[in-house]
Amino acid sequence: MNVDVVSSNKAIVSVPEDDIAGIIGKKGFNINAIEKKLGMSIDIQPLGHKRQSEGSPGAQGQGSGNGQRTETVPYEVQLSRKGVVFYLDRSYKDCDLDLVVNGDYLLTAKSSKKGVIKIRKDNKIGKILSDAIEKKEDVVLKA
Secondary structure (H helix, E strand, O other): OEEEEEEOOEEEEEEOHHHHHHHHOHHHHHHHHHHHHHOOEEEEEEOOOOOOOOOOOOOOOOOOOOOOOOOEEOEEEEEOOOEEEEEEOHHHOOOEEEEEEOOEEEEEEEOOOOOEEEEEOOOHHHHHHHHHHHOOOOEEEEO
């Protein structure tokens, strides 16, 4: 097992692939209870999982290996009734990207095959993000 605390409200835990289902639990019950108890979001990944596809933009140059990305990704954003949609250049398709609001890490999202990231507004992170965009705060995607 490997734990990487990315920020004060986010941790990435790498565990053997066979253990992932048990940690998450039915309908996410176990992981939700752990997150609530710790007061932080936890991302469960299989051991040896690379946070970015090989050969994708930003795959090299991640510095000391602490998971922090440095390359700023250009995007267009659209607020819809149900969520927030980021449109990226196709060179960022199937890529893990960190979303940072006002210098604070918010989440890591994976772009689609078409270079799109969709985040629903009906949860806490979606509300934080949509409020930040409406208020024209600093929202940055990093590869």
